[in-house]
Amino acid sequence: MPIEIPLENRIFVNRTLNLNSIKLIGFDMDYTLILYNEDSLEDLAYRGAIEYLLSELKYPKEISKFTFNPSKVIRGLVVDKQEGALLKINRFGYVKAALYGHSFLERDQLKRKYQDFTVHFNDSRFEVFPTMFNLALGCLYSDLVELGNLKKTYEELFLEVTEAINEIHRNGYLKSRIISDPARYVRKEPELIDTLLMFKSFGKSLALVTNSEWDYTDQIMKFVCQDFLGKLKNWSDLFEVVVVDAQKPDFFSGNNKFYEVISQSGHLKNVTGGLKKGGIYQGGNSKEIEKLFQVSPSQILFVGDHIYSDVYQSKRSCRWRTMLVIHELEEDLLAAKGAHSHLASIEELMKEKEELELNVDVLKMEEKGCLLRKDPFHQNPKDLPLLREEIKKIDESVRVEILEFEKNFNIHWGELMWAGNDQSYLGMAIERYACVYTSRVSNFLNYSPVHYFRPKLKTYF
Numbered sequence: 001m002p003i004e005i006p007l008e009n010r011i012f013v014n015r016t017l018n019l020n021s022i023k024l025i026g027f028d029m030d031y032t033l034i035l036y037n038e039d040s041l042e043d044l045a046y047r048g049a050i051e052y053l054l055s056e057l058k059y060p061k062e063i064s065k066f067t068f069n070p071s072k073v074i075r076g077l078v079v080d081k082q083e084g085a086l087l088k089i090n091r092f093g094y095v096k097a098a099l100y101g102h103s104f105l106e107r108d109q110l111k112r113k114y115q116d117f118t119v120h121f122n123d124s125r126f127e128v129f130p131t132m133f134n135l136a137l138g139c140l141y142s143d144l145v146e147l148g149n150l151k152k153t154y155e156e157l158f159l160e161v162t163e164a165i166n167e168i169h170r171n172g173y174l175k176s177r178i179i180s181d182p183a184r185y186v187r188k189e190p191e192l193i194d195t196l197l198m199f200k201s202f203g204k205s206l207a208l209v210t211n212s213e214w215d216y217t218d219q220i221m222k223f224v225c226q227d228f229l230g231k232l233k234n235w236s237d238l239f240e241v242v243v244v245d246a247q248k249p250d251f252f253s254g255n256n257k258f259y260e261v262i263s264q265s266g267h268l269k270n271v272t273g274g275l276k277k278g279g280i281y282q283g284g285n286s287k288e289i290e291k292l293f294q295v296s297p298s299q300i301l302f303v304g305d306h307i308y309s310d311v312y313q314s315k316r317s318c319r320w321r322t323m324l325v326i327h328e329l330e331e332d333l334l335a336a337k338g339a340h341s342h343l344a345s346i347e348e349l350m351k352e353k354e355e356l357e358l359n360v361d362v363l364k365m366e367e368k369g370c371l372l373r374k375d376p377f378h379q380n381p382k383d384l385p386l387l388r389e390e391i392k393k394i395d396e397s398v399r400v401e402i403l404e405f406e407k408n409f410n411i412h413w414g415e416l417m418w419a420g421n422d423q424s425y426l427g428m429a430i431e432r433y434a435c436v437y438t439s440r441v442s443n444f445l446n447y448s449p450v451h452y453f454r455p456k457l458k459t460y461f
């Protein structure tokens with residue numbers, strides 16, 4: 001009997017992946033190799049964006065009193081820029097929950113606004129939150145919608161909050177604060193380095209491909225890796241090539257030029273005579289990386305946290321194999337474990353209910369002089385009012401169990417991967433674009449570097 005890997009540390013498989021045939025593993029950095037303390041980092045982004053709105057866009061002073069509430073937004077939500085709402089949609093694009101300002105729409109309001117309506121992303125009215133970096137954006141947007149009276153359309157409001165968040169990422173506001181106090185924002189995880197060293201000992205080539213610039217990458221990777229490097233001198237020795245400011249997703253589809261980074265000074269120089277292993281580069285493109293390592297697309301696994309920039313594009317444009325890292329999945333899986341007894345009770349109650357409903361069907365058919373080919377209740381019929389009473393009691397018990405089950409997950413939005421009984425949009429996107437997915441890179445330590453990942457067997461029952 002194999003040792004059971006805890007649910008929260010498993011790697012989940014959508015498409016077969018044989019690690020034995022993978023020669024090169026590329027990693028994104030932010031929220032992939034490096035796990036941030038999401039609440040502290042997003043609070044910093046939230047405060048920074050407010051400062052920007054106050055100073056640059058002259059928003060009213062009262063927004064300085066806003067406080068960041070991290071539970072209000074989860075990855076995979078969709079912004080409806082026309083209505084000023086955040087939506088949770090299912091795999092078919094139907095809206096299952098909507099937050100307007102600080103209030104969720106009641107069932108009848110939801111029906112009025114979104115019934116018979118599906119969200120399509122070719123409509124610019126909608127935008128999805130594909131990474132953890134969107135938490136501050138979503139939270140600030142709904143706080144401003146709640147405030148009202150800003151004499152702006154919801155769309156203008158969203159554009160300005162997006163501008164504020166992008167600007168503090170671009171102008172160094174966030175990075176300078178993270179670097180000055182990394183212990184507050186960045187998690188140190190020795191197992192991460194163990195994972196990379198394990199892959200190296202099996203002869204896998206490793207690459208870092210990040211959109212962050214060299215200075216920030218160097219300082220953060222140093223902070224996370226330095227104490228655990230063993231015989232290696234620098235964190236960059238973990239990788240055969242490091243690419244900063246990679247401009248993903250263009251990196252996967254374009255022909256951008258590589259520049260060599262002089263690691264001591266951060267200065268750039270032209271690449272002469274092609275890329276070299278051990279090099280640190282800026283910009284560039286995926287084709288040159290394939291050439292450097294002389295590998296085919298199916299021999300490359302790219303690991304990232306951004307559903308589109310890292311996973312969708314590397315798969316679509318390059319046919320690389322993909323792994324998505326969803327750190328918050330860990331919390332959801334722990335919650336699912338804690339809520340398991342409620343799920344089991346719901347399943348049991350639903351079985352009872354189905355049996356009673358079948359009994360009702362049999363009685364109704366008898367009224368019309370019909371019989372089921374196999375009537376399981378023929379010997380022991382119950383009367384209709386009694387059956388209806390029992391079904392009502394079960395419905396109430398199911399309702400209570402569902403409420404208890406849901407209490408374990410995000411208080412506002414519930415499970416990440418599910419929207420009621422359907423897969424959520426996020427769950428669908430993960431299944432469609434990622435070959436495998438997990439909550440952190442170090443979960444590889446539960447598997448050998450030549451493991452054959454297979455999806456669950458197909459079953460009709």
Ligand SMILES: [Mg+2]
Pocket residue numbers: 028029030031032304305306
């Ligand atoms: Mg990232």
